[in-house]
Amino acid sequence: MLVFSNCKINLGLRITEKRSDGFHNLQSCFYPVGWGDILEAIPSKTFAFSSSGLSIPGELRTNLCVRAYDLLKADFDLPPVQLHLHKLVPIGAGLGGGSADAAFTLRLLNDQFKLGLSIAQLEEYARLLGSDCAFFIQNRPLYCLEKGDVFQDITIDLSGYHILLVYPNLAISTAEAYAGVRPQQPETSLFNQLQAPIDAWCETIHNDFEDSLFPQYPVLAQIKEQLYEAGAVYASMSGSGSTIYGIFQAPVVLPNQFLNYSVWQGKL
Numbered sequence: 001m002l003v004f005s006n007c008k009i010n011l012g013l014r015i016t017e018k019r020s021d022g023f024h025n026l027q028s029c030f031y032p033v034g035w036g037d038i039l040e041a042i043p044s045k046t047f048a049f050s051s052s053g054l055s056i057p058g059e060l061r062t063n064l065c066v067r068a069y070d071l072l073k074a075d076f077d078l079p080p081v082q083l084h085l086h087k088l089v090p091i092g093a094g095l096g097g098g099s100a101d102a103a104f105t106l107r108l109l110n111d112q113f114k115l116g117l118s119i120a121q122l123e124e125y126a127r128l129l130g131s132d133c134a135f136f137i138q139n140r141p142l143y144c145l146e147k148g149d150v151f152q153d154i155t156i157d158l159s160g161y162h163i164l165l166v167y168p169n170l171a172i173s174t175a176e177a178y179a180g181v182r183p184q185q186p187e188t189s190l191f192n193q194l195q196a197p198i199d200a201w202c203e204t205i206h207n208d209f210e211d212s213l214f215p216q217y218p219v220l221a222q223i224k225e226q227l228y229e230a231g232a233v234y235a236s237m238s239g240s241g242s243t244i245y246g247i248f249q250a251p252v253v254l255p256n257q258f259l260n261y262s263v264w265q266g267k268l
């Protein structure tokens with residue numbers, strides 16, 4: 001079985017408080033985007049994992065796909081498979097690529113071996129693998145709370161818009177990015193602000209990580225500015241960076257400044 005493991009962007013991101021478990025509570029809307037990896041599972045005599053494409057830091061056995069397989073294997077009589085991941089989504093990019101691979105592995109194994117797990121059960125397994133992993137089980141626009149793993153329905157439909165993602169070949173560690181933020185209880189409701197037309201978002205919808213990361217990496221603010229100059233209706237950093245995205249009314253001619261970066265453009 002073959003699946004496409006797409007990434008996400010954050011529409012707004014507020015870090016509201018540090019929790020007693022060391023994690024942070026947040027408010028954000030996660031929105032699926034078409035840039036993705038390719039994952040295949042073939043029944044085999046013994047379990048094996050391999051990857052191609054972008055190289056993934058860390059040992060193979062710590063890959064989130066392997067950890068997802070091991071998690072289900074502990075509870076089910078899972079047959080061995082040969083898992084292959086073709087990695088295309090940049091790493092340390094704020095796009096949740098690794099979390100998506102983990103969630104798609106859970107979904108694939110559930111479907112391929114008819115484990116009968118419900119969405120809620122798959123989300124429970126996903127939470128054990130990473131904070132933003134559970135989102136990719138439903139994989140639809142959702143308002144996210146707490147660690148980013150508790151969801152509320154939200155009506156946001158950006159279909160018809162185009163998105164340009166710019167990864168400036170700069171990996172930012174999520175843990176380090178969180179260590180640099182000053183959590184704050186917001187005075188306004190992100191949920192309500194997201195209901196306003198997208199033209200209003202550049203004045204209201206903010207990613208709190210930009211405050212600490214833009215001064216540290218000026219190229220990020222520069223890319224955001226360049227996306228607005230190219231005609232974006234809204235531009236922002238995704239997650240803990242370093243990807244900056246722009247949302248446009250129509251396909252964009254790639255500005256020359258982005259030619260040395262990894263970019264992806266498509267429909268939302």
Ligand SMILES: C[C@@](CO)(OP(=O)(O)O)[C@H](O)COP(=O)(O)OP(=O)(O)OC[C@H]1O[C@@H](n2ccc(N)nc2=O)[C@H](O)[C@@H]1O
Binds near residue numbers: 099
């Ligand atoms: C920042 C966000 C926003 O969507 O996305 P990315 O930039 O990673 O895509 C997520 O909160 C990232 O979630 P995820 O990448 O799954 O993080 P995890 O693996 O669970 O945690 C990595 C580290 O980040 C910190 N962390 C993560 C989530 C959270 N709510 N509070 C935290 O403080 C912790 O230090 C943790 O050890």
Ligand SMILES: Nc1ncnc2c1ncn2[C@@H]1O[C@H](COP(=O)(O)OP(=O)(O)O)[C@@H](O)[C@H]1O
Binds near residue numbers: 100
């Ligand atoms: N399949 C995978 N794809 C990407 N990263 C992975 C994967 N498995 C484990 N990782 C680890 O997860 C971290 C990056 O996570 P990723 O989701 O790509 O970035 P981000 O948190 O910025 O969205 C790295 O430390 C990487 O080694």
